[in-house]
Amino acid sequence: MSPFISLDGKRALVTSGTRGAGAATVALFRDLGARVLTAARSRPDSLDDGMFVSADLTTAEGCATLAATVRERLGGVDIIVHMLGGSSAPAGGFAALSDAEWRKELDLNLMPAIRLDRELVPAMVAQGHGVVIHVTSIQRALPLPESTTAYAAAKAALSTYSKSLSKEVSPKGVRVVRVSPGWIETEAAVRLAERLAKEAGTDYEGGKRIIMDSLGGIPIGRPSKPADVANLIAFLASDRAATVTGTEYVVDGGTIPTA
Template identity: 65%
Template sequence: MSLDLQLAGKRVLVTGGTRGVGGAVVGLLSGFNARIAATARSRPDRPIDGVHYIATDLATAEGARQAVEAALRHLGGVDILINVVGGSSAPAGGFAALDDHEWATALDLNLMSAVRLDRALLPLMLAQGSGVILHVTSIQRTLPLPDATIAYAAAKAALSTYSKALSKEVTPKGVRVARVSPGWIETEAAVALVERVATHAGTDYEGGKQLIMRELGGIPLGRPARPGEVADLIAFLVSPRAASISGTEYTIDGGTVPTV
């Protein structure tokens, strides 16, 4: 069995493509000789040769429009769209701490950024009769954390439902839609969180990781996922090697979610 993912020359747009999972996806796909445009709010300090970076805020409709125009201008079209961008900056304090602004922020970043890009690029994919869209959701759609990320979890649940409906509409027309649902990933932001937790608890980095894992109810694997591990799964799913996969969601969480 060949390990060639047949991605050479594929035109790929990756959102959130400078750090964490998105950065890992960009690095991996560039190694497979894909042609890549990557979005982020700012250009990376260490850009990857051959990758076209687009500085824009996808939490806004204008930012999505700018991303699409820049990607099409550079790539001439898009064969694969990987929507990684997402996150939460909501304050702690449960439901009462989340006003309309916090809800709108979570929905714009975690749901509407993907919806807007899909809406702009899908007609082109349908016209060419082929394409792949991959949405990164979260295990919080089934295992929400109540303190600060209720809106984030709800937005990711909506993204998952939207993705399934979209797959049923466009897969018969040649465009695959898939989802990857990560658990806790040891990204740059996660490292900073662990360090804050460790300092507050008077422990070291490994002790901080254990505290967070207990908060999640435990990770049977014993550690968070690494960005590169999630990128490996995404690369396979968007490749022609996964040509019969559409409409499904793949969880990569080290066993965190305790139910079937």
């Protein structure tokens, strides 16, 4: 019997694929038969040089280098997963955000997708098929004013850009979808929970509870695992989702309240 999902023979680019949900996506795509190229600023020992590119994607030069490598090593691409994102902005609300901080958030969370799509999507259109997945965040709809204003705004911009791109290229055979994670229990999230637990005089589970409470609670009682996000991305990238485009899928354990 054929597997429910297969990416056999697909050529895929996953940005920021060395840690967390990005690494889980790279591993799953390879298990499903895809040839996967990934990029980050530094290469972990677990990835071979042939399918990894060291590039700073917050710069136009880094994106151009990655796009050229995709064409050279893969001969084009069938799937792009824009996983890159994050925030280094200081706490303190809107007044603490200088022009430089705003620029850093946009350069990390918005511009890499725009630049890489501009380089690679035209060839997808020319071949008549492809899938582009933009990883946004529930923060775009549920910002934390004390600490995530700029990050949330950048992800909201990414979501709007993604919707516009889908309307332009879906009629030409290229699907564009968004995946919006909530809190994911990555290595960085574990460190944050441990730090909060130490400050509050509690254990790791208590630290996780502090984070979940700051989000208004997670109804399933835990954050998502990286594999939870990767599983959704793999389905959307596969032919099983052949008529899915222009929409956003939330994977947050029910964090965002809905009417």
